[in-house]
Amino acid sequence: MANIIFLGTGGGRLNLLRQIRRTGGFLIEINSLRIAVDPGPGALSSLNELQINPMSIDAIIITHNHIDHMLEAPLLIEAMSSYMLKKGGTLISAKSVVKGDKKGDRCITLYHQSKLSQNIIFGAGTGKKILIEKKGKKISFRLTGVKVKHDDEDGFGFVLEAGGKRIGYTSDTEYIPSFHDAAYEKADLLIANVIRPITDIIPGHLYGNDAIKLLRAAKPKLCIMTHLGLKFLQKSPELEAARIEKESAVRTIAARDLFSYNLNSGKWGKYKKEKTKKDLQKKLAE
Ligand SMILES: [Zn+2]
Structure with a gap:
């Protein structure tokens, strides 16, 4: 099973404050693990709306110390640690997130950090096998940090490898030619934070035409x-996605809130809620 569920697909301050699109990041479901990536505002309400129990999350990845990528992470830590009653869950995050940035700001309190089973500091250039214990079983995936050009110097993008799949995530970054091309080369899926269309340049972020350059060179499957x-x-995100697909020859989708992509079947669509009471009870018991 390899599935990506988008809890929020909005970027920029207007989405952040007005929630025109939610800003909750996404879930990676792989090898029976649930990993929340960059859970900004909206993550928890999206999970609850989809009837995904926040307590079923095994790990959180926070790529940098910005509010739209981490605000609801402490709530998910409370869920992973059974309401803070025992240690639980794995946090993989940039140094600035847990130790503090240059100004001394840290976005995860020491109290929340103390409730984690694993608190892993990660960054660009780091390659690590992450081991997670779940129901007596040890499950692993490989994570490789990718350099970003963004406001937080400790930030990173990543490539996650598990179950024979390579999933890349750019996080927030300007395009770094050749470096990003190589890092995300032939990924099964590249999730790219593209904040503006065409050549509407904004420092520290990807925009449409740079995404085309990256896709032409890296040639991910999707x-x-x-x-x-x-x-x-x-x-119109769909029209821009069609333009990028045509120019890059890489299948390209503009994400939508509460949609999911199945890496095994290639199916993209609205995430299906549990249909029966029995299913829900089973899910809650997980
Ligand atoms: Zn950012």
Whole structure:
């Protein structure tokens, strides 16, 4: 099973404050693990709306110390640690997130950090096998940190490898030619934070035409664009995705809130809620 569920696909301050698109990041379901990536505002309400128990999350990845990528992580830590009653869950995050940035700001309190089973500091250039214990079983995946050009110097993108799949995530970054091309080369899926369309340049972020350059060179099997800013949404994300697909020859999708992509079947669509009471009870018991 390999599944990506988008809890929020909005980027930029207007989405952040007005929730035109939610800003909750996404879930990776792989090898029986649930990993929340960059859970900003909206993550928890999306999970509850989809009837995904927050307590079923095994790990959180926070790629940098920005509020739209981490605000609801402490709530998910409370869920992973059974309401803080015992240690539980794995946090993989940039140094700035848990130790503090240059100004001394840290976004996860020491109290929340103390309730984690594993608190892993990660960054660009780090390659690590992450081991997670679940119901007496040890499950692993490989994570490789990828350099970003963004406001937080400790930030990172990543490539996650598990179950024979390679999933890349750019996080927030400007395009770094050749470096990003090599890092995400031939990924099964590249999730790219493309905040603006065409050549609407904004420092520290990807925009449409740079995404084309990256896709032409890296040739992933599929690109899903997320973290879409207001200008992107006004342009029709689907039309911009079609343009990028045509120019890059890489299948490209503009993500939508509460949609999911199945890496095994290639199916993209609205995430299906549990249908029966029995299913729900089973899910709650997990
Ligand atoms: Zn950012």
